[in-house]
Amino acid sequence: MKFCSQCGTDNIRWEVPDGDNRPRHICGGCNEIHYQNPKIVVGCIPEWEDTVLLCRRAIEPRYGYWTLPAGFMENDETTSEAAERETLEEANARVELLGLYTVMNIPHTNQVYMMFRSRLLDLEFGPGTESLEVKLFREHEIPWRELAFPTIVHTLELYFEERRKAQFGVHLGDIVRESHRGVFIPRRQRD
Amino acid sequence: MKFCSQCGTDNIRWEVPDGDNRPRHICGGCNEIHYQNPKIVVGCIPEWEDTVLLCRRAIEPRYGYWTLPAGFMENDETTSEAAERETLEEANARVELLGLYTVMNIPHTNQVYMMFRSRLLDLEFGPGTESLEVKLFREHEIPWRELAFPTIVHTLELYFEERRKAQFGVHLGDIVRESHRGVFIPRRQRD
Secondary structure, three states: OOOOOOOOOEEEEEEEOOOOOOOOOEEEOOOEEEEEEEEEEEEEEEEEEEEEEEEEOOOOOOOOOOOOOOEEEEOOHHHHHHHHHHHHHOOOOEEEEEEEEEEEEEOOOEEEEEEEEEOOOOOOOOOOOOOOEEEEEEHHOOHHHHHHOOHHHHHHHHHHHHHHHHOOOOOOEEEEOOOOOOEEEOOOOOO | OOOOOOOOOOOOEEEEEOOOOOEEEOOOOOEEEEOOOOOOEEEEEEOOOEEEEEEEEOOOOOOOOOOOOOOEOOOOHHHHHHHHHHHHHHHOOOOEEEEEEEEEEEEOOOOEEEEEEEEEEEOOOOOHHHHHEEEEHHHHHOOOOHHHOOOOOHHHHHHHHHHHHOOOOOOEEEEEEEOOEEEEEEOOOOO
């Protein structure tokens, strides 16, 4: 932030406001405090029989890598609506959401991923403008080394593991950096 | 947004960018697109034996009303860290988180609430700067008509209902406005 979005001055300080405990962008002109908060990324695992649908990214970051349909949640929508919208935009696919599946914090990118399980309603899918290709994969066909993000790897790993048991939970955890990989640290539910 | 935070011009248009499908603040000077996204509010239900801890708000909105400790998630933290931090700031209370409990969308305020179940570690709590008073309540003592927000009402209703069964799920749903009340519409998990 270089200029105040309320008054236009470039007199912006990075300071702890009175009564607060962490630094913010504070305008020296109009005293507006500009807060910055994590963003929510929402998507789903569209399943069809024993396959799941993946999209190959036509945009950066991770151009050419495979991902589950997902994107930034917008104002004026719910997480469920966001998951359905992203699936339609990226894969021209219609899904019925089955339930919230993973909630993954990525503190170093200021994102929280929320992924749903879902069922494809038909096979009339195809690449949207942000995808090069959209395809169904059986478990042994998943291009594990060409997946775009750690959240996608770990969501799919949990999904296939639980699909074998035919019992799905809701998984909360954090993606932390370990050397060059993103590792998933689950937070277990307790009684 | 009246001025561009990147270049300082007041030439800001509210238009659909190329390749997008919804209006954004677009800078006519430097072409920066300024996205606005929902914020995450995180908190918890601190339990101690058959009571839960509530805080009476010392700030607007809803000054003087009772709430569970909760607040905006910050950059560089996880949802669990945010829940613990808010509980410490508002109630000077230390908790052990037990699990994610409710995820509630509020599309008309662009917020997603995420509430955890938790256990108070000791009774050395007291009001932080944003609270007038902090107190333990048994179920029949809960000031239902003086609770600050629909998310708090519905999270506590679910909690007491499930506490009787001694079985807690994870609940996703939306708070929608119905005349002057906020009503909770659950989205059920399916197989």
